[in-house]
Amino acid sequence: MKIKLLKILTQSIFFITIFILLWYLRYPLHNFFNAVIFFQISPVTAIVSNFLQTALIAAAVLIIITLIFGRIFCGWICPYGTVMDIVSFFISIFKKNKETEPKRINFKYFLLLLLIVLSAFGLQMLWLFEPLTIFARGFYFTFYSAANNLSNDFFYYLMSNNPGRITEGIYQISKSIVIENRELFFNNSSSMLIFFILPLVMLLFKRRFWCRYVCPLGSILAVFSMKALFTRKSESCAGKCGQCKNLCRMNAIKDDNSYIKQECILCMDCIRETKCADRYKPEFSFRKPVICNLPKKDNSPKHKENGISRKEFLSWLTVSLGFIFFALKNKPAGKKSNIIRPPGILNENDFKQKCIRCGNCIKACVTNGLQPVMFESGIDGVWTPKLDAKTGYCEYECILCGQVCPTQAIKKMTVEKKMKTKIGVAKIQKDTCISWRDGLECLVCEEHCPIPSKAVKVKKEMINGEFVKVPYIDENLCIGCSICQNKCPVDEKKGIIVESL
């Protein structure tokens, strides 16, 4: 009972900590206590980032913990697992938990292997299944933006109708430390939400469905937890009452009350509610398990169901081979994508390989200029960031996106280097620019241009029989920061448009 409480306490502390880390991943960034460390703790990040040093150290810490305690990360720390536990708690009010003998639990190893093979062939798909990034995407682009915008709107109504002193005080505090003083907008956030919700819908059928059958992070940890020191010790009661089996949310306990060690996430369910006699009560310890009366292993077909049958294996293999073939054939190899990437991306293909789509750069961007793309950069570029001048621009002296990238897909740069990094080039649209078309002096683009000697220059030109000051671009100086397009006052089609290199 005590250990169960301890587990719930630990889980909520980690959940709140991660919540705060993700919430405060924005401009005044703390050097160490930011969400980057949270993403780097996953070994998947280390694999994807070609074994980046900091990611490797963080992953090593997690693996050492796993070698001692087993999959304690999945049960006690993982924020997505916590969300699942909360959802299953509400489902369990209506639905009684009943478990059968473990089946198809090896699918996740198969999937992990497939994803690693794919990434070796140059098609990175690990990000689609990585639970930390799924959680972060759902958090950033749905929860955070909705919470921020709704509270902004709420305060808008509250404050514009003669607020009292207390409301004013609450507003001032939340404005300075909780919410951002702007409305956030993210493209394609609904597509990310679908992948966040889908595993939660599957909980209607099985508790921790995702962790049992799919999770690649879980399967990496499962491999390391096979020889973990911390084990479940139980006097074999040969599973007469079947309580433990039905309580286990991971379906790790078999009919004979023995358990599959790599499946156990130490949720402590079997300890809490088992009503069996003290002698049979299971406990977790570092001592060697004493299981007497272990039933003999038989080769009956029932036992084989723990793994996967030959038929299933072959069908999965065919499907995945077909997928690999399809994906690699449709991969736009070296195709020049016509979107503007954030600064610090040297090689487009290398970037797609390393990006885990955690959304850190998009959320942290101070102007809300970075947006996730859908298929603009090919099938392997889903949800990668692009600079969208409709919603924002690249702040000249800001290097935040490189600082928050956990895999260094966007390179960390010094401010001096970033100020010289070219990401696009601006082009004047002479048919829509109000100066070139109507001869009306405007020059907003020139005013905002951040280049010290101005990439948008001014000359006098004869327009409609009058000499007018008009802007033109020095393409050697322009770095493509898009502030000119963002601030251009022409409504329909902007008078200046930034194109990719």
Add this chain to the structure above:
Amino acid sequence: MIKNLNKIFLKRYSRKNFLKVLSFGLISLFLATGKSKELFAKTAKQLEPRKRRNIKTNYDLVTVHGENIEEMTKRIIDELGGIEKFIKKGDIVVVKPNIGWNRAPEYAANTNPFLVAAVVKLCLKAGAKKVKVFDNTCNEEKMCYKNSGIEKAVKEAGGDIFFPDRWKYYAADFKTPAQMQDFPIYSDAVNCDCFINIPIAKTHGHTKLTLSIKNLMGVCGGNRSTMHWDIDKKLPEVLSFIKPDLNIIDGYRILLRNGPRGGNLEDVKKASVLIASADAVLADAYASQTLYNINPENIGHIKEAAKSGLGSMNISKAKIKILKL
């Protein structure tokens, strides 16, 4: 599961419960049909032009040359007649520096933080109840406030620096026909007892120079880029709306080229001068004449402002005091 659902839906209701459900349903119907929008409707608040106190200063314009900005600020206001002339006890004061760009102070893109801090200190010493400092920035506001050094300086001086709130922009009602009619203007800039305008002298691609009149663009909201169309007519209108009590042009470092954003240290000149006047047009005319050697007749918005009687552009007629520290 179905059994449980049946329990919920086939429960027999008491009158109390029935009324509860009915009222809940009616409220949600009310909200859904859009009637609620009338309740929460945004009332378009109108803003009237600021009423300026009638202040007579000892001189029309005072300039101070020197090195210590705090001392220069004190002297310049003393020469004008002392801070008490502008601020009464318990006043709410707005200090409007230029915090438009994300640049360090030495690039002369934003007002010198020492000057802002010195003015805030003087206001508080004179008994001001609250000193509000803000600007509608062009770059990201958090970065501008921090990197310009003004946020830190004002906080240390005891002033109240904040980011503008969206709901405090009210539609301006000019009373006379104006191009800027119904343009959103920050209400704090109007609902105050004293407005102190502290611009920095910079060049500008469009208006040639940005001085105290152009600095008032920072109290406007909405799509400010459209103000650039016919800006020479629009800026005097904003000036007539705000009517600052005191303008102190920061000429300690001035930007000679590539304004208003700057970025090259070669473009910055250390002129070490402050120009103060209760008349924004006169201050601008004097600054353009002495700092940049441009005849104010050639600067559209200054000429237009003088023409509409918002101030005098005639430097030779004005009573000017030049100080050297």
